[in-house]
Amino acid sequence: MAAPAPLRQRKPRRFRERKDVLHDLDDGELIKRYRLDRAGIIFVTDLVRGPLTNPTGRNQVLTPEMKIIVLLRYLATGKMQLCSMDDLGPSQQTVSRVITETLMALSSNAILTQFITFPITPHETQRNIVDFQQIAGFPGVIGAPSEFEGEYVNRKGYHSINVQVIFDAKYKITDIVAKWPGSVHDARILNESSLNRVVFGRGMVPDGCHLLGDSGYPSKKWLLTPYLRPQPGPQSNYNRAHKITRSVVERGIGQLKWWFHVLHGEIRVQPPSKVCQIIKVCAMLHNICKDRNIYIPAAEDDEEEVDDPLPLQPPQPPAAQRPCEGLLYRDEFADLHFR
Numbered sequence: 001m002a003a004p005a006p007l008r009q010r011k012p013r014r015f016r017e018r019k020d021v022l023h024d025l026d027d028g029e030l031i032k033r034y035r036l037d038r039a040g041i042i043f044v045t046d047l048v049r050g051p052l053t054n055p056t057g058r059n060q061v062l063t064p065e066m067k068i069i070v071l072l073r074y075l076a077t078g079k080m081q082l083c084s085m086d087d088l089g090p091s092q093q094t095v096s097r098v099i100t101e102t103l104m105a106l107s108s109n110a111i112l113t114q115f116i117t118f119p120i121t122p123h124e125t126q127r128n129i130v131d132f133q134q135i136a137g138f139p140g141v142i143g144a145p146s147e148f149e150g151e152y153v154n155r156k157g158y159h160s161i162n163v164q165v166i167f168d169a170k171y172k173i174t175d176i177v178a179k180w181p182g183s184v185h186d187a188r189i190l191n192e193s194s195l196n197r198v199v200f201g202r203g204m205v206p207d208g209c210h211l212l213g214d215s216g217y218p219s220k221k222w223l224l225t226p227y228l229r230p231q232p233g234p235q236s237n238y239n240r241a242h243k244i245t246r247s248v249v250e251r252g253i254g255q256l257k258w259w260f261h262v263l264h265g266e267i268r269v270q271p272p273s274k275v276c277q278i279i280k281v282c283a284m285l286h287n288i289c290k291d292r293n294i295y296i297p298a299a300e301d302d303e304e305e306v307d308d309p310l311p312l313q314p315p316q317p318p319a320a321q322r323p324c325e326g327l328l329y330r331d332e333f334a335d336l337h338f339r
Contacts, residue, residue, distance in 0.1 A: 021069060031294060034072040035259055035285065040292050044068055044285070047114075048105035062090065062098060070095055071102040075282055078262035100274070106284065107277040115287045118143070118166070118174045118195065120204050129209070131169035136244035139337055142205065143167065143174055144212045144249040147186045148257075150178065150267060150279045161275055164189045165283065166211065167252035172290050178279040186216045190223075212246045219326030224333065237338035238330075256286050 021030065027037035034041065045052070045068045052064035062070075070090065074080055080095050090098065105111070119125050125142050132141035144167055149160040160182030166175040180189050190196055190213075199205060200222040210224050219225045230239045257263045260282040267275050 051105040075260045103277045136241040138241040138245040142209045146249040167249045171252040176283045178276040234334040234338040238334040
């Protein structure tokens with residue numbers, strides 16, 4: 001009778017040593033790698049500490065702080081591999097799972113709406129009006145919308161999400177819509193948004209408040225677009241102030257993409273809803289960086305010179321708006337404020 005095979009001895013599990021970046025790195029290095037300082041990382045962690053806390057008693061479980069750090073590293077670089085190569089410890093599979101879990105927690109409406117809010121109260125709108133008017137003398141502006149494409153790659157090739165984003169004069173994001181395919185026109189996205197249907201459509205903002213849109217948008221009483229062929233005088237003055245003032249949104253998008261490199265190229269995740277989560281969380285973190293005065297490199301934040309700005313004046317809406325006549329309203333507005 002053959003002798004029984006010897007029992008295989010189970011090898012003890014070996015865990016990679018994890019780096020305690022919150023204590024090993026100073027604030028400057030933390031900002032460089034994760035876009036937030038130590039206090040900022042803890043602040044973001046506290047927002048979702050409950051959902052990210054794992055109740056298991058297993059060894060080497062990731063803390064909520066570590067999960068936030070893994071996500072921040074991914075958003076800052078756009079490369080999941082750097083999260084596992086960066087001495088953080090987790091395997092590639094764990095990094096992918098942690099990013100999904102943390103994105104889900106941070107992208108909830110309850111979290112996003114704490115940091116991305118559109119100004120509707122008289123105090124908020126007046127503060128925005130003053131800030132925008134100091135740029136080039138354009139009265140009555142509370143925001144500027146624009147679009148950028150969040151590109152992602154799936155099994156069938158390249159696709160994109162058309163993202164509508166609105167900035168205030170301090171480069172903070174006050175509204176973001178990230179759900180439409182790249183083929184959808186900018187005007188349709190705005191028309192279907194809550195800004196058109198609720199905020200401006202139901203008169204939730206004071207009279208005389210406007211957004212500055214580019215020529216891809218239709219002119220409305222609350223959405224002022226540039227003249228395609230401006231006449232000398234008020235129309236040319238209007239266009240010049242409009243262009244200088246609206247440049248805020250382009251610089252804001254540049255800051256957002258520079259700070260979070262995941263938005264620079266193709267986002268290699270699936271499904272598309274996860275791409276939308278990434279874009280929204282980046283927008284929220286962008287605002288948190290602004291609130292906490294996190295430094296943006298000056299090379300990516302070039303200010304456009306404003307030569308001979310028009311004198312400041314209080315915003316006054318033209319008399320009565322003719323039905324469906326946004327272009328006529330714009331003519332009256334230009335004649336009233338830019339003569």
